Amino acid sequence: MDQGAGRWALVAGATSPIGSEVALRLGEAGYSVALLGFRHPEALARLEGALERRGIVHASLRTSLHGQEGIDRALGWVEEGGMRPEVLLFLAASGVMRPIGELSMHHLGWTFGVTSFSMALLASRLKPRKLIAVSSPGAGRAVAGYGAVGAAKASMEAFLRYLALELAPATSVYGIRVGLVETPAASRLPGFPEVRERVLSATPMGRLVTPGDVAELAVVLAREPLEMLTGSILDLDGGMGLSI
Ligand SMILES: NC(=O)c1ccc[n+]([C@@H]2O[C@H](COP(=O)([O-])OP(=O)(O)OC[C@H]3O[C@@H](n4cnc5c(N)ncnc54)[C@H](OP(=O)(O)O)[C@@H]3O)[C@@H](O)[C@H]2O)c1
Structure with a gap:
């Protein structure tokens, strides 16, 4: 790590396929990237290798964000490394997929x-x-087996609105409600093949969302001023569910 290198973007959930793509694109857009992951060191190593090959300054930490201790560890690491982020991209999520x-x-x-x-x-x-945080359609609708994560995402969206209020005008806050992305985590949704087909047939754009779609929007939100958009939750889902 080259401490204090340029403008930092902190990506929480960098080990997910979506988070890794977001981190890479933010790096390519000129940010130094600080990566948070937890259970998957191999995903972190892969991402760090890709950043290394592109000459992008990066640092990483594995810590669980489920409790105060892990959060304090992450905050201390950022502080000590001089990596106070200009952009926080939050994608961490975990939950049991059960009724x-x-x-x-x-x-x-x-x-x-x-x-x-x-x-x-x-x-x-x-x-x-x-502040850019990734939510999901399950925050606003009921998806079988997704109750815990869906309700937690709804709670996260509510926090985004309050943070938009409390941190203005210094911070602009955006949520991205991302439609279905074919990742190993998504494939653990109960009845995934049927869910996938239903989502596809309800999506005018005729395809699922990709990690690249999320990264593209994240980079725009990170780089452009867009301060009057603060507090918004954007649907990135190819128009899923627009028709009745
Ligand atoms: N895939 C989709 O269809 C879809 C749709 C809408 C929104 N999203 C959202 O996009 C994000 C990435 O999704 P994904 O499908 O790629 O899922 P994923 O691989 O399960 O991503 C979850 C991320 O959260 C991290 N995480 C889990 N438990 C943690 C903990 N205790 N402490 C710190 N970090 C923890 C994981 O790190 P480790 O793996 O290293 O533990 C991973 O980076 C999630 O927020 C998800 O809700 C996904």
Whole structure:
């Protein structure tokens, strides 16, 4: 790591296929990238290799964002590395895909901790110029087996609106509600093949969202002023569900 190198973007959830693409594109757009991951060191190593080959300054930390300790660790690491981010791109999410009747307080606490509360705590402490967080259609609709994560995403979206209020005018805040992206995590949705077909047939653009689509929008939101868009949740889903 080249400490204090240029403008930093912090990507939480960088080990996900979507987060990795976002980190790469932010790097290509001129940011130094600070990467947060947790369970998948191999994904982190792959991403770091790709950044290295492009000559993009980067640093990484594996920490669980489900509790205060892991969040403090991330904040301390950012501070000590002189990496206070201009952009916080938040994609961390975790949760058990089961009907609500099969969930415990532990499951819900974990899911909300990682997916929602950590976003609120990281963003409010770091006060980036741009906060961009990835949500999903399950925040506004009911998707079978997605109750825990869907409700946590809805909570995260509510925090985004409050942060837009509390951190203005220094910080602009955006949510991106991303349609279905074919990732290993998405394929664990109960009945995934049928869900995939239903989403495709309800999408005028005729294809699923790709990590590249998310990265493209993230880079625009990061780089362009767009301050009057603060507090908005944007649908990035090819028009899914527009028709009745
Ligand atoms: N795939 C889709 O269809 C879709 C649609 C809409 C929105 N999204 C959102 O896009 C993001 C990436 O999705 P994905 O499908 O690529 O899923 P994913 O691989 O499960 O991504 C989740 C990310 O969160 C991190 N994470 C999980 N538990 C954590 C913890 N305790 N502490 C810190 N980080 C933790 C993971 O890191 P490790 O793997 O290293 O633990 C990973 O980087 C998620 O926010 C997801 O909700 C996805």
